[in-house]
Amino acid sequence: MSKSPATDPFRFHGGRLAAAALHFADAPKPWIDLSTGISPWAYPVPELGLDAWRRLPEPEQIADLELAAARVFGLNNTAEIVAVPGSDMAIRMLGALFANQRGAMLTPIYSGHKAAWPNASEITIEEAAGHDLIILANPNNPDGRIVSPDHLGAFPGQVIVDEAFADTAPATSILPERGDAIVLRSFGKFYGLAGIRLGFVIADTAVAERLRAMLGDWPISGIAATVGLAAYQDQQWQEVQRHRLQEAAERLDRLFEKSEIEIVGGTSLFRLISHDNARELFEILGQSGILVRPFSDDASRLRFGLPGGEDEWRRLDYALSQWREMQ
Missing domain, CATH: 3.40.640.10 (Type I PLP-dependent aspartate aminotransferase-like (Major domain))
Incomplete structure (x- = not known):
């Protein structure tokens, strides 16, 4: 029997931070949400009257x-x-x-x-x-x-x-x-x-x-x-956004290569990876306060969005190093 979004929330949609906070109660904060394909750099909202x-x-x-x-x-x-x-x-x-x-x-x-x-x-x-x-x-x-x-x-x-x-x-x-x-x-x-x-x-x-x-x-x-x-x-902002998204995706690729994790797809907003121990990687990341997206139809795959600031990159790099030590 397949699990429902209520019983297995992470495998149906990204962005379930409230569920992650309950599941990983001792995880450090703030959470880093890499479970969606949403850019970490937002368009600067104009002043609204x-x-x-x-x-x-x-x-x-x-x-x-x-x-x-x-x-x-x-x-x-x-x-x-x-x-x-x-x-x-x-x-x-x-x-x-x-x-x-x-x-x-x-x-x-x-x-x-x-x-x-x-x-x-x-x-x-x-x-x-x-x-x-x-x-x-x-x-x-x-x-x-x-x-x-x-x-x-x-x-x-x-x-x-x-x-x-x-x-x-x-x-x-x-x-x-x-x-x-x-x-x-x-x-x-x-x-x-x-x-x-x-x-x-x-x-x-x-x-x-x-x-x-x-x-x-x-x-x-x-x-x-x-x-x-x-x-x-704002065409200028759009071009800047495409450039920095591509640079961040390539940086993410280098982290996966260092961890010998196979990249099996993606766009410049996310990467899809495959590993036999993906379920354990999801748990290690969650315990580190980092949420990624698992899938109900393939337990070997995880989707990673892009970290934003340098602190997020460091936390992800450190969590991956901890996971590598367990392999």
């Missing part, structure tokens, strides 16, 4: 945000882009919209997709032909698998592409030449502000209008609209 907290967002404000995001994604038709309260919410909404179609998803894949399409079959890239609805993440979570835009464009049927990690490598995106594919984009991971709950769906106008009707007049907060608009207009 009291009205931003007191007023509902104006339609024009949301339209300005969608236009700014569309420009970053290379889109011309803003009627095809819909701001949503996080891409995870969009995944569930699309699952409801396409509930009458039996989907097929390229696995492994983010657990939210499995929840949204519980009856979908699991397939490989080579098995994509012959399916009416194909769901995939690109770059993929957790292994960083990339399907080229040209290959994606050749898939038959309706394609739903989760591009939550595409901001780190824009060339991997199927946008702007998406054909009739539905594309999901995430704000919080690359910009390091997951708590804002902001994402986008890019789809043909008919699907976009159905999503707008489901979301209502205030799909996101005024805070999300204000911060998102500033971030999408």
Whole structure:
């Protein structure tokens, strides 16, 4: 019998710090959360006046945000882009919209997709032909698998592409030449502000209008609209972010190489590793106040996000050295 998120919280989603604090009661604090693919460097939030907290967002404000995001994604038709309260919410909404179609998803894949399409079959890239609805993440979570835009464009049927990690490598995106594919984009991971709950769906106008009707007049907060608009207009910050994420990912690689840990995938926001003693490594890290992401379907794998400050790097290096001594 498979375990539920309630009984085994670490293997279904990252970010379960409260559960980690209970499980590792004697771990040093503050906790270092490496269990998600969220950047440790957040976009500097602009100064927000009291009205931003007191007023509902104006339609024009949301339209300005969608236009700014569309420009970053290379889109011309803003009627095809819909701001949503996080891409995870969009995944569930699309699952409801396409509930009458039996989907097929390229696995492994983010657990939210499995929840949204519980009856979908699991397939490989080579098995994509012959399916009416194909769901995939690109770059993929957790292994960083990339399907080229040209290959994606050749898939038959309706394609739903989760591009939550595409901001780190824009060339991997199927946008702007998406054909009739539905594309999901995430704000919080690359910009390091997951708590804002902001994402986008890019789809043909008919699907976009159905999503707008489901979301209502205030799909996101005024805070999300204000911060998102500033971030999408700041191209210089975006380039700096891509550079430092790549440097940090390469630094993480060097730590794994020193510990003779195999890297089996990832993006510049996370690395997926494999080791026969991964379960013991998870426990050692947890006892050191460092949370990483294990997986319910493969106990030999762990996903590591990026440390931020030098203190976090030192703590991770020391915890890995302790683990090496036990091998």
